[in-house]
Amino acid sequence: MRTAAGVWRWRRNPLRRATDLIEAWLALVAAVLLVTAAPAVGWLGGSLTDDSLRQSVRIQRQQRHPVTATVLRPAEEPRPAAYDPEGAAAREKRRPVVAKWTAVDGSRHTGTVSTVLRTARAGDTFTIWTGRTGRIVGRPMDAATARVHAVLAGIAAAVSAGGLVECARRLVMWRLVRRRHARLDRAWAAAGPDWGRTGAGS
Template identity: 70%
Template sequence: MRAAAGIFRWRHNPLRRATDLAEAWVALVAALLLVTAAPVVGWITGTLTDESLRQSVRIQRQQRHATTATVLGPATVAGPAALDPESAAASEQRRVVAAEWTAPDGTRRTGSLTTGLRSSRTGATFTVWTDGFGRMVPRPMEPGTVRVHATLAGIGAALAFGLLVECARRIVLWRLVRRRFADLDRAWAAVGPDWGRAGAGS
């Protein structure tokens, strides 16, 4: 509103300079872009990110398989993590255990796994995710995590667009100020030598 009022105020002002009107127009365009274009950029970015992540989740669910691992006993060599880093259990104290699990092809596999089980007694079970060859992989991303990432991407894109608009506005304003000072220097160079002299028309 202030930008629009500035244009209306400068249109018929006898003291108006070309740079004043240009500055008001730049402010109005920047305000409109921030109000209209920034949310659109954020929404489009969030939507595209959501679609891309959901496609990745579908691929992950096709390529990764949940299976149950059985603790065989304690292990001294750290193995691949059997937990999702995004889960609450990932923050708990982890234990390295020797475990056995079944690969998608039905073969039995054994190895050292990291788990968040409170008790690593023999026979305890926990869920792990494997690829088609029975190797440990992280669990597929959850839908809630997809939504969070997409939302953050949209907000980040909107903020980045707003920052870009503001930077462009400040650059244009800086150039207008330089032009204004250059015009003032030329005007002063034209009348300065005769300033205050009698009969000089001042």
């Protein structure tokens, strides 16, 4: 409202300069774009990301399968090259074991995998995710995580659109101010030599 009032104030003001009116209209257009275009871009970006992630979730659920692995024996934990608090915390939560499992296609496999079992003993079972041929893969993305990522993508798109509008407004304003200063410098250079002279109209 304040921006619109500024445009109306400059319409018939005798002190109005051309750059003043352009500045007021520029602020109004930028405000309208920030209120309408930025949310629209955010909604569109979030919707496209959501569709893409939903398709990825469907594909992952088709290609990744939960199978039961049986612990054969604990595996030796690799020694870290340097102390890493985050790595140490992660190692405390997951333990490497040698296990066997049967893939969806019926093939049998044996290998070292990580498990969240606190005490991994021979014969204990746990769930792992594999491809159709038995290769270990990550857990497929769930719908809730995909939705969160889509929302974050939409927010990022809206913020980026708003930032682009503001950057464009500031760039045009910078050029207007430079033009205004250049006109003032020319006017001052033309009137400056006559300041204080008798009969010069000063």
